[in-house]
Amino acid sequence: MTAVFPNNHNLLLKIARETGTPVYVYDKQTIVRQIKKLKSAFNNLPHQIHYAMKANEAPEILQIMKQNNIGLDAVSPNEIDHALKNGFTSQQIIYTPSCPSDEELHKAFRLGIHTHLGATGYFDFVLKNYPDIPVGLRINPGNSIAGNQKIATGHHHSKFGIPVNQLPLIKEYMAKGLIIDSLHLHTGSDVKNWQDLARSVDVIFDFARHFPDLKYLDLGSGFKVPYHEDDPSIDLQAYAGYIQKKLEVLDRPLRIKFEPGKFLVSEAGVLLVKVNVVKQGFDKKFVGVNSGFHHLIRPMYYDAYHHIVNLSNTEKPADKYDVVGVLCEEDTFAYDRPLSPVKKDDILMIKNAGAYGYAMASIYNLRDLPKQVLIEDENFRLI
Ligand SMILES: Cc1ncc(COP(=O)(O)O)c(C=O)c1O
Structure with a gap:
């Protein structure tokens, strides 16, 4: 054999x-195996996977994602162009930039690409230029994770996301007409214990109660793969079960999105x-x-x-x-x-x-x- x-x-x-x-x-078969693992773990959730193309943007790898009905998560205008050039539609791409310029946001909005904003400083821009277009918010749940802190992105001192304690300001903008149809979080990479991710899931599900127009919750990624030969990989089945229970309790018709990079291609x-x-x-x-x-x-x-x-x-x-x-x-x-x-x-x-x-x-x-x-x-x- x-x-x-x-x-x-x-x-x-x-x-x-x-x-x-x-x-x-790179080995195609291994990527397909990882896609199958992920899909089977999340089988019972109403979900969509968007590959974090920053992990490896080789066109041949993007094609494998496309063939398997995986969308993309882009983080820069060039990634958006690359995704479109490789045959993904605007609807298959989500955009989660970090501190983008106005020009970058104009591009995404004009192309009809759903954007997750990571700072309240962008709300005036949206209300002025695109008042009818719903946006997503990347929130910072204020949770630490173990491991290398350069890849921890959901703690109190991280530049990423809107701190959850800014809810009153977000509500002021919603009263002015800002339409928020999704919430996003990504607390870091290489998370060993699904329970660490679950702490942030708790935060986003609580937060969701304040947003009547939500269509989906994007729970990012962080799924660990074994680097040491005897490393455990994350228990995705248990994590999926936890999310499913939260959805049942929330009792709203929300989809769940995931944005794995490492898990699919590492x-x-x-x-x-x-x-x-x-x-x-x-x-x-x-x-x-x-x-x-x-x-x-x-x-x-x-x-x-x-x-x-x-x-x-x-x-x-x-x-x-x-x-x-x-x-x-x-x-x-x-x-x-x-x-x-x-x-x-x-x-x-x-x-x-x-x-x-x-x-x-x-x-x-x-x-x-x-x-x-x-x-x-x-x-x-x-x-
Ligand atoms: C917003 C966002 N989503 C998804 C990912 C993918 O994370 P991972 O490669 O750990 O799956 C990253 C990685 O940095 C990210 O910043």
Whole structure:
């Protein structure tokens, strides 16, 4: 039987050989599997999924979403253009920008794209220019989540969303004619316990009672995927059950939206890099690879753990290495990581790199961007 991605090491080595490295490799089957998991967990909820395209905006990946009836969550005018160019309709896109300019908002409103506003400072703009168009509000529930605080977005000190204590001001604007037809929240990424998300669900459901025109509640995402080999992933079934009960109690015909990024594409991608040099430091060994944080910034920016496998050597890990990049900066993928003995020209696989990998890449130090490949039905092609 053929090994399932990313355990099909021979195929990955072939890709590295034929396309060169560094290269991101994505697997269609894994994305479809994740879509199915999500849909089956939320089966009993009246729901719609909008893929957070910022996680990975490759056109081929957007097509997979489209084929599976998944809409998009865009956060910039260029993302909107990219979504439309790739065949999504205005109705399939929701727009959740952070601190947008008036021009950006004009564009979304004129295109008929439903917009979630994250500050009361935009209300006058809407009443003046688009008084008949309903808007969504991104609220800040004031809840902390565990984990890296750079990806916690719903706490008291976060720039995101309208703090729930601004309800009196929101009501003043509703009295002036502002139509609010949806509420949105997203409290962060990589949330391990669904109970952490549920605390914010409680807040948005309470808040919803003040808004008679609501059509949907957008509960964002945050769904964790396993980065460490023994990491748990989030219990979506339990989370869905909790939301369903809240809906029953609220007793209004609301739809629920979700905006997953990581859950849909993270495990479907790996970054293959080649070893340029193995060097002995004062007291540790370094593996210098032909990549760096300009290709995958998550370890440096979020202290994220990415599992690394030496594809060129199937022996058991025997030694520990710091896996470092080519940039003239502190540029480390992994510290003291056990790996099968590494030598020059070995191919290393950095796992769980399908989300916020290429999408956050840069040409810092004027280094080239990595290539990207999609595996589809055992075949692969550059994308
Ligand atoms: C508004 C919003 N929605 C959805 C997401 C997707 O989150 P995740 O990749 O954790 O699923 C993000 C991520 O930053 C976001 O900012």
